[in-house]
Amino acid sequence: MRLAFVVQRYGTGIAGGSEGHCRELAERLRSRHDITVLTTTAKDYVTWENAFPAGPSTENGVRILRFPVARQRRIKLFADLSDEVFDGTAAAERQQEWFRENGPDAPGLMEHLRTHGRDYDLVLFWTFRYAPSYFGLPLVADRSVLVPTAEEDPAIDLSVLHEYFDKPAGYIFMTPEEQDLVSSRALHPLRHAIVAGIGLEPVPLDVTPRAPIDALSIPRDYLLYLGRVDRNKGCDALLENFQEYAATRPDVTLVLAGPAKMQLPDHPQIRALGYVSDQVRASLLAHARALVVPSWYESLSIVLLEAWNYGVPALVNGRCKVLAGQVTRANGGLYYMFPAEFDEAADYLLTNPAQRDAMGRQGLSYVDREYRWPTVISRVESLLHDVQRHAPRVRHSPPAGVVASAIS
Amino acid sequence: MALAGETEVPVDTVMSELQGRVRERLRAQVLASGGPSQFEDPALFADVEALLHAAASTPDSAKLILPELLGEPDTWRLTTSMRYQSHRAKAPASLIMFLKRYVLMPMFRWLYEYSRDNFERQRRTNHVLFACLQELALETAQLRREIRRLSGDRQ
Numbered sequence: 001m002r003l004a005f006v007v008q009r010y011g012t013g014i015a016g017g018s019e020g021h022c023r024e025l026a027e028r029l030r031s032r033h034d035i036t037v038l039t040t041t042a043k044d045y046v047t048w049e050n051a052f053p054a055g056p057s058t059e060n061g062v063r064i065l066r067f068p069v070a071r072q073r074r075i076k077l078f079a080d081l082s083d084e085v086f087d088g089t090a091a092a093e094r095q096q097e098w099f100r101e102n103g104p105d106a107p108g109l110m111e112h113l114r115t116h117g118r119d120y121d122l123v124l125f126w127t128f129r130y131a132p133s134y135f136g137l138p139l140v141a142d143r144s145v146l147v148p149t150a151e152e153d154p155a156i157d158l159s160v161l162h163e164y165f166d167k168p169a170g171y172i173f174m175t176p177e178e179q180d181l182v183s184s185r186a187l188h189p190l191r192h193a194i195v196a197g198i199g200l201e202p203v204p205l206d207v208t209p210r211a212p213i214d215a216l217s218i219p220r221d222y223l224l225y226l227g228r229v230d231r232n233k234g235c236d237a238l239l240e241n242f243q244e245y246a247a248t249r250p251d252v253t254l255v256l257a258g259p260a261k262m263q264l265p266d267h268p269q270i271r272a273l274g275y276v277s278d279q280v281r282a283s284l285l286a287h288a289r290a291l292v293v294p295s296w297y298e299s300l301s302i303v304l305l306e307a308w309n310y311g312v313p314a315l316v317n318g319r320c321k322v323l324a325g326q327v328t329r330a331n332g333g334l335y336y337m338f339p340a341e342f343d344e345a346a347d348y349l350l351t352n353p354a355q356r357d358a359m360g361r362q363g364l365s366y367v368d369r370e371y372r373w374p375t376v377i378s379r380v381e382s383l384l385h386d387v388q389r390h391a392p393r394v395r396h397s398p399p400a401g402v403v404a405s406a407i408s
Numbered sequence: 409m410a411l412a413g414e415t416e417v418p419v420d421t422v423m424s425e426l427q428g429r430v431r432e433r434l435r436a437q438v439l440a441s442g443g444p445s446q447f448e449d450p451a452l453f454a455d456v457e458a459l460l461h462a463a464a465s466t467p468d469s470a471k472l473i474l475p476e477l478l479g480e481p482d483t484w485r486l487t488t489s490m491r492y493q494s495h496r497a498k499a500p501a502s503l504i505m506f507l508k509r510y511v512l513m514p515m516f517r518w519l520y521e522y523s524r525d526n527f528e529r530q531r532r533t534n535h536v537l538f539a540c541l542q543e544l545a546l547e548t549a550q551l552r553r554e555i556r557r558l559s560g561d562r563q
Contacts, residue, residue: 076514083489083524089481157469319465331419334426340433344426358416 001121001388002034006113008104008130010039010064011052017302018127018149021198025124026062028199028377033384036120037064038113040106040132047072048104067108077101086154095160099134106132113139121388124172128164129155138167145170145387150182151297152321162187169391170383172196174300177322192390194383197300199373200309205364208286208310212279218271221350222253223315224288226281226303229272230261234294234317239265241294241342246270248343252350254292257284286310289356290333290349298322305371308332308363313356315345332363431457459543466539473545474538486531488524 007022014020026035043051054068078101084090085098109132117123117140124145125133137144146168150156165186171193173179183190223242229235235256242254246269256264256272257280264272276284285291291307293316301323304314308330316323318335327333334345349356369375435453439445447453466472478484492508494501513520 076517080490084491087487087489152467154468328419331417334419334423340430341426344430348422348426355417355422359419362417 001384002119003029003036003384004117004120004123005035005037005126006109006123006132006136007037007039007126008132009042009045010037010059010066011043012059014043016045017300018147020302021147021149022124022126023062024198025377025380027060028373029380030062032381035062037062038109038132039064039066040104040109041066041068042104046075054108065112067106067112069104069106071103071105073103074101082154085158088157092160095158096134098158099129099131102129103131110136110139118143122170122384125168128161134164137164141167142169142391143387144168145172145384147172148178148182149174149299150178151299152181153297156181156185161185165190170387172380172383174198175322175325177325178299181321192383192386194379196376196379196383197371198302198305199376200305200367200371201373202368203282203286203309205311208282210283210287212277212283213287216271216273216280218255218284218287219251219253220287221251221289222255222271223290223292223346223350224284224307224312225254225256225258225292225294226285226306227258228261229256229258229264234296235262237317238292238294239270241336241339242270243267244339245343245346249347249350252346255284255288257281282310285312288312290315290346293317293323295323296320301326304332305367308360308367311357311360311364313349313359313363315342315349330363330366331359332366333359459547460540463540463543464536466536468532468535470539472535472538472542474541486527486534488527488531490520490524 005022005026007019009016009019010023011019012023014023022037026037029035040048041050041052041054042048048069049072050069052066054066057064057066078098081094081098081101085095090098113123113136120140120143122143122145123137123140124147125137126147126149127133128146128148128150133146137146144167146165148165148171162185165182166188169191171179171182171190173182173193173195174197176195179190179193179195225235225238227233238254243265246252246254246267250269252269254270256270257274257276259275260272264270273280285307288307289312291304291312291314293301293304293314295301295317296319298320299322301316304316304323304326307314314327314333316327316333316335318324318337318341324335327335334348336342336345349359431454432450434457435447435450438453439447447456475481475485490513492505494504496504
């Protein structure tokens, strides 16, 4: 099949869940399909500043077509607009303005979809929240597959999404919870849809050395948080919960591995490592008593799957349906809704080694069952063929007026 | 040793044990701080906790009855976003809005964000309270219906 993958940023050095998912699928499907990645020249997801050269290029065998970003994101204006539309009373025009301000604004990409979109058998779009997906998908709706990566954040409640979520010919979801969330916002039952998630390569167990973390004097009993240390990731609540818990457990340490975007308390049982090397990261994951995921909003927690890949159980924020659902389906850890439950659950994992190890093993079995690449790719392939076979096709480009209203 | 694929430790079972312990701890604290003596009954406390827990877990997007009955949202709903408006004629209004947006707002953004975060918490609390009231009203209505049915049976 001739496939186009539309994503806001693309490249090996680009961190980001949806961008990584898009890249992994492009690289793994390229031997079976003719794939072109349609993206922007941006590297920074906050400013969308042009960083890559525009035009065609190839990376790891994948053809890329990059389009320049017309203007950088106006951060303060966007923040004010977000406040306005998330208030719940904003008109449809203001909500569409939010998608436009969220960017990246790449007129060339829209023009390419309008003029060449029907040259592709299918066009896959990553992440509903960015302008290329929101305004681009309606231009090729009859052959579009949306990978929404939707979370239960305020953006999902925008009323303009009811109509938008009705448009794609197919959907690839990360979890059953995400599928339920998007289904509940669409006007009609979703057409072809699968829960695919992302694949992980197996790691050899019990051989990852402790030396890299011994060098950092990381103690034996530690809970691990991995990722950006940010209020938006629930880290403020995690730090409060942990400090309360640590008052009765002086032998336990919380290790934070990731760049800090908030002020951290000066506490003897909290170790903030900042960015860590791949070696340290692997060692931290392999030897943690449990991984803590305090986030409120997730479409799929990849770091949770990584911990299970090492046979390490997890302690997650139960208010996030996706996290609680993942942990329950896998029997791979515990969840908490409030501080007292955090205490009990952390204590259980730290003081019951047999049960803790069993939960880690159960998590690993779940990853083996659901999240290995051959399984994920086979699900995606089957969806692509279903959509291509069954989706009704518009043979001609839509009238200019329709296109103009979709992108204006 | 468990066979491959067999669940040795079911999360649901462990969670319900942990939640039971947390509930008992909370009950002891409520009683120790002078809470209602009816909470001496652990089963009753569990019922109350379950009811409030369900209400407190109501998603933000859930439609509730009470807010609809309060009438025009502008008269009671917390507005957490800033609107740049002026009642003056077009030219002075543009100037005033320009000053508000590009001179005053950058100076006072920290204060605005502090207030907005607090308003947002209050908005969330209101939503939960509305949900709790709805849950209690529903329980009361069902109990009334049940009492009417039982007294009808007796007559």
